[in-house]
Amino acid sequence: MATKILDLPEEEYMLPGNRACAGCSLGIGLRHILKALGGNCIFAVPASCLTVLGGMYPTSSVRIPWMNVVFPSTGAAASGLAAGLKAIGREDITVVAMAGDGGTADIGIQALSGAAERNANFLYICYDNEAYMNTGTQRSGSTPIGARTTTTPAYGKRQHQKDVPKIMEAHGIPYIATACPSFPTDLYDKVKKAVGKQGTRYMHMCAPCPSGWQFPAKDTVEMGRMAVEVGAVILYEIEDGAFRLTSRSKKLAEQGGLKALRDYIAPQGRFKGMEEETIDHMQAWINRRWQQCIRRDAEGQA
Ligand SMILES: Cc1ncc(C[n+]2csc(CCOP(=O)(O)OP(=O)(O)O)c2C)c(N)n1
Ligand code: SF4
Ligand SMILES: [Mg+2]
Numbered sequence: 001m002a003t004k005i006l007d008l009p010e011e012e013y014m015l016p017g018n019r020a021c022a023g024c025s026l027g028i029g030l031r032h033i034l035k036a037l038g039g040n041c042i043f044a045v046p047a048s049c050l051t052v053l054g055g056m057y058p059t060s061s062v063r064i065p066w067m068n069v070v071f072p073s074t075g076a077a078a079s080g081l082a083a084g085l086k087a088i089g090r091e092d093i094t095v096v097a098m099a100g101d102g103g104t105a106d107i108g109i110q111a112l113s114g115a116a117e118r119n120a121n122f123l124y125i126c127y128d129n130e131a132y133m134n135t136g137t138q139r140s141g142s143t144p145i146g147a148r149t150t151t152t153p154a155y156g157k158r159q160h161q162k163d164v165p166k167i168m169e170a171h172g173i174p175y176i177a178t179a180c181p182s183f184p185t186d187l188y189d190k191v192k193k194a195v196g197k198q199g200t201r202y203m204h205m206c207a208p209c210p211s212g213w214q215f216p217a218k219d220t221v222e223m224g225r226m227a228v229e230v231g232a233v234i235l236y237e238i239e240d241g242a243f244r245l246t247s248r249s250k251k252l253a254e255q256g257g258l259k260a261l262r263d264y265i266a267p268q269g270r271f272k273g274m275e276e277e278t279i280d281h282m283q284a285w286i287n288r289r290w291q292q293c294i295r296r297d298a299e300g301q302a
Helices: 025-037 049-054 071-087 101-106 109-117 164-169 184-195 217-229 247-254 276-300
Strands: 041-046 066-069 094-100 123-128 175-179 201-206 236-239 242-245
Touching: 025 049, 025 094, 025 123, 025 184, 025 217, 041 049, 041 071, 049 066, 049 094, 066 071, 071 094, 071 101, 071 109, 071 123, 094 101, 101 109, 101 123, 101 164, 109 123, 109 164, 123 184, 164 175, 164 201, 175 184, 184 201, 184 236, 184 247, 201 217, 217 247, 242 247, 242 276, 247 276
Parallel strands: 041 066, 041 094, 094 123, 123 201, 175 201
Antiparallel strands: 175 236, 236 242
């Protein structure tokens, strides 16, 4: 049964205060991920906004063991941690690799793919703020079409996002899920489920970024909600090959479909001046993915 907000554990593994920007969704996401892990974990984190949030030695904003690793190495570093824990008989501790979209979709994909092919025993969480934010908002493989970044300044990015969960699915790993901090109990339940499994588990968490997406810091939760309601982010899980829509995405599928993409684009400065043709391309891309997901959800339940 799905967890309700009042059922979440009161124990906190994040300390008050961290170095992320005001309104960063990353802290909301990490807080619920750590609640689901119950503190029994070790993190491997490459260079990113998450490193900044975690704190600079000797200060830290989390109450868990945390290893900062080389940017392209996260999958390899987590594989090593898992092998080490196995050697000392401590497989009860969950190894969590947590990296940004640049560190996952582009620079870390080789180490991640190799680890997933070996079915190395860790949970990998990509938080997707849709650009290289920590170094000043450069485009990544996960930046959406039409978004302006410092490396796509004129017309915005010309390509669609790379579908990393789909790439991970091709590895035949036991668990894949998408999530968004604006739906914290869905995120919590998925991490809990992933922790109960062995082998490589992959989660892809949307991470609205007020600084890079250019919206007011107070609107972070609403921006994540809208991302799901227009279908820019679709909430699902694939458990041992079976696909299932979850949470708000499941409700949208049952109750009349997605909202208009323009409601999501208009409040974000990164999409300012986006050409009509590009909006149509993005809408068509979303519609195609949404129809695929609805079909797969129906098949998964047949
Ligand atoms: C090998 C290497 N290349 C580049 C960098 C510089 N660098 C540090 S953080 C970062 C951006 C990371 O982007 P992403 O993974 O999306 O995480 P975010 O900053 O968006 O949270 C880059 C390019 C580095 N530390 N190491
Ligand atoms: S740049 Fe974006 S993702 Fe990074 S800390 Fe700031 S709000 Fe968070
Ligand atoms: Mg990023």
